[in-house]
Amino acid sequence: MSEAIIQIENLSKRYVLGHQRKNEGLRHAIESAVRNPLQWLRERKKSIASEREEFWALKDVSFAIKQGEVVGIIGRNGAGKSTLLKVLSRITEPTAGRIRIKGRVASLLEVGTGFHSELTGRENIFLNGAILGMSKVEIKRKFDEIVAFSEVENFLDTPVKRYSSGMYVRLAFAVAAHLEPEILIVDEVLAVGDVQFQQKCIGKMQDVSKGGRTVLFVSHNMAAVGRLCQQCVFMDGGRIKHSGPTDQIIPLYLKGGKQGDGIRVWDETVPVKCDPRLKIRVLRIVGPDGQVTGHVDIRKPFTIETEYEILKPIPPFRIGLRFMTSDGTVAFSASDSAHSSYETKSYAPGLYTTGCVVPGNLLNEGFYNIMFGADIPFQQVLFLDESALGFSVEQTGGVNARFAEKWPGVVCPHLEWQTKPLDKAGAVI
């Protein structure tokens, strides 16, 4: 594979997790040492041993990328995508394995890294450009272009701390968009800004790839991945699960890690970001027969339910679901805050299940991906998994089943159709 511009061989990255010990304040340490010195020493030894736990964020990852390819890297939270990008962009060192890269790499793991709020827009363009690896001459040459792209001409000499967040993001992306490396590494940056600006960003990235440059793109937005990338790498648990043409990989991703078994369990083996007052245990799809399934009948209703534990008292929070098609289009969103039970449900510590019924004859056949979260409205996101569970809606003789074709569309409702004969004057006979 001499044409490979990036060659990754058996790449692994290990982190040593330091678990926070409970009650580990200085006061507690002194108190327990004074009360019972022997026991304190014994416990200390024990807790230090159990404190160090290894975690392989990447394990034996190998693949090659050819020049000019745009490769999407997809996977659930904690699959190792970001670690892979960090290793590729030399922010952190691999534990084992090797990467060979031919060409200048620019990585964009965050928009506006290194922006200084006290500096003006003009000054930040130079600073940020230098941080991203541009030379002063290069920045000067592209300065006008960057300013035009960012649409902040009138505020160039204003400190960016006075910018609106939209302006800030636009300026930051504008600088990054004018990098000209052979290899561009991008992480989720399209998740910022308004829709119009996002379109502009995707357009810019398409231009970049047309120019023969290689792009690595991490995203949860399957629509963007589908539009930008020809090749896809699907990661799970630090390993590559599948890789190949995007249109083949995305459905596999949406089907869910375990080939669509209709249940997702969060336990101690996977790191999850969740508010400590809450513990999300399960999200599952239950068919009309009461069985958990990853394949639902297009005609039949199904229940989607979660099991969670409230560990400590918590203000009223809502549970939200977003159903997305394989190209990332949102089919619909749902939240229990829309229902009267939201006012009556309990928020006291304990174990709960919350669920809703999705009617039959609603979603069209195909794969869907559920984004699942819990939040205190307008205050705090407690839990969010952009790709919590995948399932398929199976054709079993729904409204569109008469002929063997898949109808376009996200929904496939059961509608009343009527045909009546008319007379010459156009009146119903």
Next chain:
Amino acid sequence: MTKAATVELDELVIEAGRTERQYWRDLWRYRELFYFLAWRDLLVRYKQTVVGVLWALVKPILTILILTVAFSKIGKISSEGVPAPLMVCCGTLPWLFFSSAISECGSSLVNSSNLISKIYFPRLIIPASSVITSFVDFLISAAILAVMLVGYRFMPSANLVFLPLFVVMTIALSLGAGLWIAALMVKYRDVRFVLPFVVQFGLFISSVGAPSTAVPENWRLLYSLNPMVGIIDGFRWAILGGSYAMNWVSLILSLMVMALLLVTGLWYFRRTERTFADVI
């Protein structure tokens, strides 16, 4: 250059423990970033202040005043025929440079954690550019010395030509100590609490307010292990000359400690650098 070598140059290999070879080349490639970071720090330093860059003068002036009163007027320590404020000034300027450089340099990495966890560049640029920022303040504060020399109608000695040497020594020492502190602080934030204490205490054991001759003879050698003693003696010798003879033993000790700190500082920094993004 052979063909094989050029191919080697184009290809970047990332492997565990293999950053050394590209490192110094990268340092050169990112030299503009070094300049930009120093420029940013200077630009930001006195923003939204009323007197602005004058702050670079206020601190040394007040320090000189206080130390003069404390050591020469109250402590009655002889300044060897030289005006006491001038003697104190020659100690205060390098000391303030050193202390602000190690403070800024020490916390520079932690303050840039956002950069470190998101972008690659040789991390050495961050502490190095923060030393430069303090150096600029030092250059500004040198105006105080110039004004005092004129005010006291004091003719500096011919040793003045050696002054740049001592300035370079201060820079090297600040960088060496700063690298240690910065790298340690990434892992152990305790350093953040120790550092102000060291800086405060250091003022009294670095012959800032009084010449090193004020220290009893049999303690002198131990005292000179503090590298700032030799440097400050050097500053006095270069500027005031005559009555401030060069103590060669303390100068050589200073040089040795400085070299040791710089070499081990670089070594420790390079050794821990690859894990900065993981632990910061």
